Amino acid sequence: MDKVCCCLEVDTHVIVTGxxxxxxxxxxxxxxxxxxxxxxxxxxxIDKKHLVLLRDGRTLIGYLRSIDQFANLVFHQTVERIHVGxxxxxxxxxxxxxxxxxxxxxxxxxxxxxxxTVLQQVSIEEILEEQRLQQQAxxxxxxxxMQVLKDxxxxxxxxxxxxxx
Amino acid sequence: xxxFQSLNEDCMLEEEDDGLIEDEDEIDQFNDDTFGAGAIDDxxxxxxxxxxxxxxxxxxxxxxGFGGGGMGGDSDLSTSERPSSTRIPSSVVHPPPPxxxxxxxxxxxxxxxxxxxxxxxVGEGDLAESLARLILDADPAIAGVGAAERPGxxxxxxxxxxxxxxxxxxxxxxxxxxPILPPTQPHQHPQHQLPPGLPASxxxxxxxLSYQQQQHLLRRGTAPMGQMSSHSIWENSMGFGPVxxxxxxxxxxxxxxxxxxxxxxxxxxxxPQGRNDEDLSERAPPPRSSSPVIGSPPVRAVPIGTPPKQPxxxxxxxxxxxxCRGPFPPRVGPVLxxxxxxxxxxxxVAGFPRGGPPPLLPGGGGFRPFFGGPPPPHGHRMGPPPPHGxxxxxxxxxxxTTHLHPQHRRMLTQRMQSRxxxxxxxxxxxxxxxxxNLMTQKEKEWVTKIxxxxxxxxxxxxxxxxxxxxxxxxxxxxxxxxxxxxxEHTTKLITPQVAKVEHTYRPVQFAGSLGKLTVSSVNNxxxxxxxxxxxxxxxxxxxxxxxxxxxxxxxxxxxxxxxLLLEVQDFEKCFVQAxxxxxxxxxxQHKSNTEQLCSSLxxxxxxxxVSDEQCVMIMSVRxxxxxxxxxxxxxxxxxxAAVVMAIARNLPALAKKDKQDQVLCWLVEPVSxxxxxxxxxxxxxxxxxxxxxxxxxxxxxxxxxxxxxLYVILSEGERMQSSDPNCQLMDDNRWTELVFSVTRELxxxxxxxxxxxxxxxxxxxxxxSRYVDRQRLELLQDKLQISALSR
Numbered sequence: 016m017d018k019v020c021c022c023l024e025v026d027t028h029v030i031v032t033g034x035x036x037x038x039x040x041x042x043x044x045x046x047x048x049x050x051x052x053x054x055x056x057x058x059x060x061i062d063k064k065h066l067v068l069l070r071d072g073r074t075l076i077g078y079l080r081s082i083d084q085f086a087n088l089v090f091h092q093t094v095e096r097i098h099v100g101x102x103x104x105x106x107x108x109x110x111x112x113x114x115x116x117x118x119x120x121x122x123x124x125x126x127x128x129x130x131x132t133v134l135q136q137v138s139i140e141e142i143l144e145e146q147r148l149q150q151q152a153x154x155x156x157x158x159x160x161m162q163v164l165k166d167x168x169x170x171x172x173x174x175x176x177x178x179x180x
Numbered sequence: 181x182x183x184f185q186s187l188n189e190d191c192m193l194e195e196e197d198d199g200l201i202e203d204e205d206e207i208d209q210f211n212d213d214t215f216g217a218g219a220i221d222d223x224x225x226x227x228x229x230x231x232x233x234x235x236x237x238x239x240x241x242x243x244x245g246f247g248g249g250g251m252g253g254d255s256d257l258s259t260s261e262r263p264s265s266t267r268i269p270s271s272v273v274h275p276p277p278p279x280x281x282x283x284x285x286x287x288x289x290x291x292x293x294x295x296x297x298x299x300x301x302v303g304e305g306d307l308a309e310s311l312a313r314l315i316l317d318a319d320p321a322i323a324g325v326g327a328a329e330r331p332g333x334x335x336x337x338x339x340x341x342x343x344x345x346x347x348x349x350x351x352x353x354x355x356x357x358x359p360i361l362p363p364t365q366p367h368q369h370p371q372h373q374l375p376p377g378l379p380a381s382x383x384x385x386x387x388x389l390s391y392q393q394q395q396h397l398l399r400r401g402t403a404p405m406g407q408m409s410s411h412s413i414w415e416n417s418m419g420f421g422p423v424x425x426x427x428x429x430x431x432x433x434x435x436x437x438x439x440x441x442x443x444x445x446x447x448x449x450x451x452p453q454g455r456n457d458e459d460l461s462e463r464a465p466p467p468r469s470s471s472p473v474i475g476s477p478p479v480r481a482v483p484i485g486t487p488p489k490q491p492x493x494x495x496x497x498x499x500x501x502x503x504c505r506g507p508f509p510p511r512v513g514p515v516l517x518x519x520x521x522x523x524x525x526x527x528x529v530a531g532f533p534r535g536g537p538p539p540l541l542p543g544g545g546g547f548r549p550f551f552g553g554p555p556p557p558h559g560h561r562m563g564p565p566p567p568h569g570x571x572x573x574x575x576x577x578x579x580x581t582t583h584l585h586p587q588h589r590r591m592l593t594q595r596m597q598s599r600x601x602x603x604x605x606x607x608x609x610x611x612x613x614x615x616x617n618l619m620t621q622k623e624k625e626w627v628t629k630i631x632x633x634x635x636x637x638x639x640x641x642x643x644x645x646x647x648x649x650x651x652x653x654x655x656x657x658x659x660x661x662x663x664x665x666x667x668e669h670t671t672k673l674i675t676p677q678v679a680k681v682e683h684t685y686r687p688v689q690f691a692g693s694l695g696k697l698t699v700s701s702v703n704n705x706x707x708x709x710x711x712x713x714x715x716x717x718x719x720x721x722x723x724x725x726x727x728x729x730x731x732x733x734x735x736x737x738x739x740x741x742x743x744l745l746l747e748v749q750d751f752e753k754c755f756v757q758a759x760x761x762x763x764x765x766x767x768x769q770h771k772s773n774t775e776q777l778c779s780s781l782x783x784x785x786x787x788x789x790v791s792d793e794q795c796v797m798i799m800s801v802r803x804x805x806x807x808x809x810x811x812x813x814x815x816x817x818x819x820x821a822a823v824v825m826a827i828a829r830n831l832p833a834l835a836k837k838d839k840q841d842q843v844l845c846w847l848v849e850p851v852s853x854x855x856x857x858x859x860x861x862x863x864x865x866x867x868x869x870x871x872x873x874x875x876x877x878x879x880x881x882x883x884x885x886x887x888x889x890l891y892v893i894l895s896e897g898e899r900m901q902s903s904d905p906n907c908q909l910m911d912d913n914r915w916t917e918l919v920f921s922v923t924r925e926l927x928x929x930x931x932x933x934x935x936x937x938x939x940x941x942x943x944x945x946x947x948x949s950r951y952v953d954r955q956r957l958e959l960l961q962d963k964l965q966i967s968a969l970s971r
């Protein structure tokens with residue numbers, strides 16, 4: 016094991032830096048597995064393609080590049096995937112930093128597994144249009160429901176940000 | 181930024197000069213006010229001359245920057261007066277090569293010199309350069325790292341300036357929002373840093389800047405400057421200031437991990453060693469007297485959440501390639517000493533046991549998170565060393581798994597090995613990914629270290645109860661399966677525990693002074709307000725709240741009893757684990773706990789009997805019922821019997837209160853256990869209690885628990901009778917009569933109101949057969965759905 020020891024002089028104090036082992040590089044390979052056994056750690060997920068579902072309902076797919084102790088995630092070559100019915104569309108987003116508390120779930124995408132999905136990919140414009148239509152339809156039904164309830168003298172509070180409370 | 185160049189032509193220097201000369205004294209006064217009397221004592225003019233001489237040594241073709249306001253400019257800063265400094269031809273002003281253009285514009289913009297006279301700029305450039313030389317000479321450690329300080333660079337111009345610098349090899353220039361530090365040479369020595377120890381000199385010479393600029397500088401500069409000097413007080417090397425990264429830099433990020441370091445860390449500011457000591461000693465207030473734990477936490481210029489910098493080897497490698505390429509003087513020494521130092525200090529502060537003692541873990545042999553560092557002291561090692569190999573080339577997994585159960589570790593290694601083969605295809609792909617390993621090994625370790633630190637605990641049975649219990653159970657199971665010959669597999673789990681250090685706060689006291697200072701910090705927060713609890717003795721209010729208070733009282737009692745109960749329950753575990761000396765004390769503790777538990781069931785201290793009311797009160801709450809069910813096994817038999825009696829006696833009331841919770845059935849098991857230990861007389865009493873007054877039995881039968889209880893009692897009676905023919909159960913007629921009445925009730929009660937029990941004891945039928953005739957027996961059978969098979 017080759018080691019390099021560096022001594023630095025800082026003002027009048029001599030601080031011996033940590034032993035730098037040159038095989039740290041090699042270690043990196045070995046460390047692929049299970050950095051924190053006994054607990055869950057995202058370390059092993061780094062540089063792999065992931066799908067993350069956020070609290071606001073967005074789905075992001077990207078390469079997980081970096082994490083921190085709060086599970087804040089840094090995604091690279093991120094794509095936001097919008098699903099409407101059986102169609103989906105990808106919007107390239109670039110680099111995303113997601114605050115850990117907003118993650119609902121996160122899963123690795125298995126690149127090797129054959130993709131046999133019934134979903135059909137469409138263009139961005141189309142999927143956005145579809146999404147808009149879906150939102151519209153939902154709002155319509157919601158409105159009707161509220162009206163009906165109002166007629167009966169009932170009211171249900173809007174579940175807009177229920178998540179927050 | 182180009183406007184400076186255009187103004188160049190206008191040459192308003194003369195007017196400016198006059199104004200500036202007058203203001204120079206004011207500026208100096210400002211200096212002193214801002215930075216203290218000891219800010220700078222040196223004669224900056226002398227200094228400048230020296231620097232100017234240094235400057236001559238360097239011949240740099242490409243334009244030079246004179247990042248504005250060179251150090252200590254004379255008031256008469258026309259180039260002619262300083263022939264030595266005027267090396268740079270005026271032609272430089274009109275930038276020929278793009279790089280020099282870039283540097284020029286950059287520097288000029290950074291200098292914010294409106295009346296940029298050629299000579300002036302040149303002069304300043306000289307100053308800057310010479311100053312930079314001085315610094316380099318004084319402390320080669322500073323040389324390579326980071327950026328030139330640019331005074332008060334407006335972000336826009338800096339951005340453009342930087343992007344202009346893209347052509348340069350060395351994108352080490354970072355604009356600094358704090359304007360105070362004097363500008364340095366731009367692209368030639370972009371990594372020059374100006375020492376914070378020259379704050380006044382950091383102020384651009386008055387003659388160089390217009391008054392407005394100076395004011396601007398001062399205003400903007402005061403805060404960061406103050407910060408800077410304070411940094412130098414505590415920790416020279418940690419004097420990292422805020423850095424604003426401009427977009428232009430981002431292009432360099434990928435190929436320059438060094439930049440990312442600087443981005444994170446900021447510019448290490450350091451006074452040149454020459455002037456360090458005297459200045460600092462004059463300026464510094466007495467250091468904080470608190471220990472790291474009791475008092476304030478150590479000052480970190482880098483916030484606590486910051487991940488480590490690039491590993492040193494990594495950085496060193498990068499040092500060699502880019503640096504050697506650029507037009508840098510060979511003098512540029514080890515680039516990373518600052519960074520190394522920063523890392524060190526960072527890691528030290530974070531409790532990383534690399535250098536000095538970890539400040540947060542005093543006390544001999546506290547557990548150290550040791551991550552890639554030297555292995556921890558053996559005393560805290562986990563059981564026997566892992567079965568797979570000597571420590572030297574143990575799999576990396578070892579370091580993180582000190583406090584894992586050996587069973588667990590074994591499982592993990594097995595898992596690892598099995599998965600080792602699968603990794604290869606994935607790894608190839610990853611190695612081809614150009615963006616891989618953006619997160620360095622060190623950073624990964626850092627995150628893991630934090631996660632592991634969270635696993636440390638002073639009391640694993642408290643903090644990690646389920647984990648410990650789970651593995652204990654597994655262990656027990658394994659023990660049962662394996663014979664005792666394979667002893668080595670069953671190893672005890674020795675969890676390393678962080679030493680519990682008691683910190684008592686003793687207020688800081690200076691010798692000879694009256695009283696003590698109370699230094700409030702994160703570790704010992706100071707009580708700011710003396711809140712006195714006053715109970716309002718309003719009678720009316722009391723009456724109103726009586727009901728509410730009563731419930732609270734109950735809940736409070738339940739809580740207290742629960743904690744006692746938990747301690748009693750854990751006693752055995754602790755006892756086994758405790759060393760010999762402690763066992764006595766534990767035993768004592770245990771006894772007293774049990775005592776307390778019992779006494780809490782009594783209403784009054786002197787009354788030995790278990791209080792019915794108290795029991796019922798406790799059981800009116802869901803948690804209370806749970807409590808009683810858990811408590812019963814621990815009570816002495818007399819008391820337990822009394823409790824069961826109380827339950828039976830008050831069953832209707834309890835049943836009513838339980839309507840919402842429906843948890844009375846929790847009591848079945850412990851109560852059955854108690855019943856089975858009852859004597860026949862008590863059993864009879866119990867049955868009597870259960871029947872109680874008129875109609876009670878009906879209610880009892882209506883309730884699931886009641887029915888079950890009844891059945892249990894009867895079953896127990898039957899067992900007694902059948903097992904021991906001489907049992908006293910039949911001695912008086914009570915039992916028989918009671919059973920008769922029970923059967924009567926059972927028959928008369930409508931099926932709908934008869935609640936199905938939790939379970940039906942098998943010997944009920946035999947019991948009934950003793951007392952009732954065949955016809956009734958059959959009826960009973962049908963009603964209660966007791967199968968004849970039990971016979």
